Amino acid sequence: MNDFTVIYRILNAFQKAMDEDSFNSDMITAERLKISENRRRKLLIQLIKNGYIENVEIKKYVDEDTPDIIFSPASTITLKGLEYLEDNSMMKKAKEVMKDIKDFIPGL
Secondary structure: OOHHHHHHHHHHHHHHHHHOOOOOHHHHOHHHHOOOHHHHHHHHHHHHHOOOEEEEEEEOOOOOOOOEEEEEEEEEEOHHHHHHHHHHHHHHHHHHHHHHHHHHOOOO
């Protein structure tokens, strides 16, 4: 699966959780996303560091190579994350419209 598709799915899960009292990290397990745990962890770290999600902690222990991702009940998507979802939804719709136009008008 494409990394940007996975990122979209992660952010979408955070957006849907805005209606809930707390974030349920079971929505974005590696199994559910159909990716490795290492890839999931690395993508989450990028989302945290780039300000797309907040109240998610990256915990690195001295004796371990890979950091842990700790979700709090207050873990949530940020405005930047919401904008990412909106922009990608708009781009997807525009792409579909262009494909429909191309199918409708031969020779394009």
